[in-house]
Amino acid sequence: MFASTGLALAVLSLAACAPLQNRGNRSQLLLVSFDGFRWNYDQDVDTPNLDALAREGVKARYMTPAFVTITSPCHFTLVTGKYIENHGVVHNMWYNTSTGQKLPYYNTQGVSKWWDNGSLPIWITAQRQGLKTGSLFFPGGNATYQGEQVNVKKVESLFHKYNNETEWMQNIDTVMKWFVQDNLDLVTLYFGEPDSTGHKYGPESQERKDMVSQVDRAVGYLRKRIKENGLNSTLNLIITSDHGMGTVIKENEIFLKQVQNFSFQDIQFELLDYGPNGLLVPKEGKLEQVYQALKNAHPKLHVYKKEEFPRKFHYANNTRITPLLMYSDEGYVIHGRFKVQFNKGEHGFDNENMNMKTIFRAVGPAFKKGLEVEPFESVNIYALLCDLLGITPEPHDGSLKVMQPMLSGYPDPVAGSGALSPHSKKLQLVTGLTLVLGLWLGIY
Structure with a gap:
């Protein structure tokens, strides 16, 4: 009997270490960031596509970014699950306090030693566990981490014009190709708006409102292309941002x-x-x-x-x-x-200020429909991404428990059922194997 028990435990151990998803029937994941999209930008603009996404998926009331609320540090928190002091990308600019040298945002994207500071982003973690990843303009996606780069990447040019709507659609098409033809598992996609417009004209301007309408059109086109490529049943889509935007006060500077x-x-x-x-x-x-x-x-x-x-x-x-x-x-x-x-608009302020809060939307086979969740910190997104991909995360500061209520495999306060998340599927598999092996070996 002890030998039988040992055999059962050995088999279960192998099952527990098996990949969480069948490579032929796995889910894919697209993380999209619209830089500087304040949490309430959809309240003074007609946004039918973002509204539809909320009805058909999950919407957070708002999300609290990491401090300091600027682009590169906050984006690196999204892909590492760490507070900024723990991942070390503390500014948009690489700098050397001894020589006084500083590099602007664009040049800093190519300085691997600034990014490769002991924290592995999700691209590299996923690749080391057998998945394929891509990054299109996403901050940090151009660096080398412990000798390894993102499998497929596209980097913006110097003086890149972030508001080119035609290019937005082309980039979405590129991402669809990466999923369908190149068989990528994870892609991170970055848009530099409405941040640039919010800076130049201010967050309460008509120009910002017009840019939010452009963002909404891009969301509509993205979802249309997802459907046309037959990815609705396999692709989980998360749309979020790095921070919000506040109006600059010129008096008493x-x-x-x-x-x-x-x-x-x-x-x-x-x-x-x-x-x-x-x-x-x-x-x-x-x-x-x-x-x-x-x-x-x-x-x-x-x-x-x-x-x-x-x-x-x-x-x-x-x-x-x-x-x-x-x-x-x-x-x-x-x-x-x-x-x-x-600038007429700015960010970088205390992350508890409401104007620094940002958005979170999610839709796909892993998510519940029509659910609005309470606010959470952006540091928790990384754990969710790893769960959706079925990979083991690196040490991080977030909590998957915070995010689990939005997953279809977890019941809501009243009642709930549906598709299981990858970890729930793994638990179900191991439990089933335990019962079958137990009956076969006479343990039960």
């Missing part, structure tokens, strides 16, 4: 050059003039002097020593963060030596 008792001659390195955030390295022996000069310089400015930065932000505990860091209240930007910021 924060201008560090005008602060009494503060001098840039006391600063070794600065990263300023990129919205409401700032990083400073004072010269040796000058930290306390600079801190005292700045901490009460403006009622809308918050200045901290690195070790005193609020823990709730999960941002400062990283070697890349400078000894002094600051952020401003919503609506205010930080000017350094000269006033070079002229």
